[in-house]
Amino acid sequence: MNPGLYIHVPFCKTKCPYCAFYSVTSLSLVTEWLEALRKEAALYTDRFTPFDTVYLGGGTPTLLSERVLEELIHCLHDQFAITADAEFTMEANPDDVTPGKLAVLRDLGVNRISLGVQSFDDEELRFLRRRHSASQAKKALDWIKESGFPKVGMDLMYGLPGQAESAWLRNLEETIRFNPEHISCYQLTMEEHTPLGKMYEDGQIESLGEEKERSLFILTSTFLQEKGYLHYEISNFAMGKENMSCHNLKYWQHAPYLGLGPSAHSYRDGVRWWNHRSVETYCMTLGQGLPPVAGAETLSENQYHLERLMLGFRTREGLSVDEIRDCPQADSILRQLVDSGLVVLNGDRINPTLDGYLVADSLPLLLAG
Numbered sequence: 001m002n003p004g005l006y007i008h009v010p011f012c013k014t015k016c017p018y019c020a021f022y023s024v025t026s027l028s029l030v031t032e033w034l035e036a037l038r039k040e041a042a043l044y045t046d047r048f049t050p051f052d053t054v055y056l057g058g059g060t061p062t063l064l065s066e067r068v069l070e071e072l073i074h075c076l077h078d079q080f081a082i083t084a085d086a087e088f089t090m091e092a093n094p095d096d097v098t099p100g101k102l103a104v105l106r107d108l109g110v111n112r113i114s115l116g117v118q119s120f121d122d123e124e125l126r127f128l129r130r131r132h133s134a135s136q137a138k139k140a141l142d143w144i145k146e147s148g149f150p151k152v153g154m155d156l157m158y159g160l161p162g163q164a165e166s167a168w169l170r171n172l173e174e175t176i177r178f179n180p181e182h183i184s185c186y187q188l189t190m191e192e193h194t195p196l197g198k199m200y201e202d203g204q205i206e207s208l209g210e211e212k213e214r215s216l217f218i219l220t221s222t223f224l225q226e227k228g229y230l231h232y233e234i235s236n237f238a239m240g241k242e243n244m245s246c247h248n249l250k251y252w253q254h255a256p257y258l259g260l261g262p263s264a265h266s267y268r269d270g271v272r273w274w275n276h277r278s279v280e281t282y283c284m285t286l287g288q289g290l291p292p293v294a295g296a297e298t299l300s301e302n303q304y305h306l307e308r309l310m311l312g313f314r315t316r317e318g319l320s321v322d323e324i325r326d327c328p329q330a331d332s333i334l335r336q337l338v339d340s341g342l343v344v345l346n347g348d349r350i351n352p353t354l355d356g357y358l359v360a361d362s363l364p365l366l367l368a369g
């Protein structure tokens with residue numbers, strides 16, 4: 001399988017209280033970051049090739065000026081072989097999107113936009129402290145469609161404290177009015193070390209609770225499948241296989257990928273490594289001519305197998321019966337999983353059911369014994 005290329009753009013205008021991704025809210029280091037990224041790319045020029053997916057994420061890539069985006073994308077093409085038909089995705093925030101910027105991105109070869117809508121309800125957007133309003137998100141979606149991007153994805157968030165099924169359903173109904181090729185629905189989690197996580201620990205907010213979260217998950221899947229979307233990963237839906245995110249599939253299939261930028265992770269041949277999180281340390285290390293790698297691990301055969309099971313149970317594709325054959329008591333555990341409605345057997349494939357998706361992380365532990 002061809003490798004994928006990920007670029008971490010570590011800048012955001014403001015920090016959302018639930019977000020655990022690394023980013024800073026000052027743009028003062030953009031020039032240094034771009035220079036450092038050039039140096040980091042040069043370290044890997046011939047080591048991963050050719051890429052058939054490129055993904056600009058973050059952070060907020062659309063916060064970068066058109067000039068910086070041009071320099072960045074030209075740098076990637078100068079340093080790496082990228083297939084002519086590569087899937088080229090960029091994350092976008094509704095309040096940064098303008099027809100002018102979209103036209104530049106389209107000209108630069110971006111063919112897939114993933115828009116962080118999160119909600120079409122202004123009160124929910126205020127709770128999430130997003131910078132945009134529902135009407136800005138709608139306007140951005142219209143512009144993206146008009147700009148001719150072949151694939152448009154929308155990111156949404158559910159499971160907000162106190163969120164009623166009817167409120168979430170309104171979000172889903174509004175979403176499909178735009179006919180996006182791809183929809184990601186993430187459940188809000190109270191991540192440790194985030195302001196929202198702190199509010200949760202201090203008892204200022206309550207989570208929705210497991211039962212209600214399960215209902216919203218089932219509602220999401222049922223509603224979107226009825227509208228023709230393929231539920232191909234716990235949080236991801238595509239209008240047909242051809243619209244699945246090829247880049248994200250690489251993560252779930254242990255395919256090689258190279259991540260450039262602060263906090264980015266890479267993987268190849270059983271080895272995973274990750275960069276310094278701080279943009280200052282990242283730039284300084286590359287300025288000294290050193291790789292910005294903060295750590296690395298080589299997966300043991302057991303770890304690899306466990307990860308393979310975990311990733312398999314997250315996706316519609318599931319696992320092959322062969323992949324669990326060596327697990328202790330594989331046959332009886334598989335029977336229990338089928339009997340409890342967590343997986344179904346389709347020929348030699350083991351596919352998670354909706355309830356199986358909900359416990360995808362713990363299923364492999366059962367099999368690992």
Ligand code: SF4
Pocket residue numbers: 011012014015016019020021023058059060093116
């Ligand atoms: S959710 Fe997105 S925009 Fe908000 S802080 Fe995180 S990366 Fe930045």
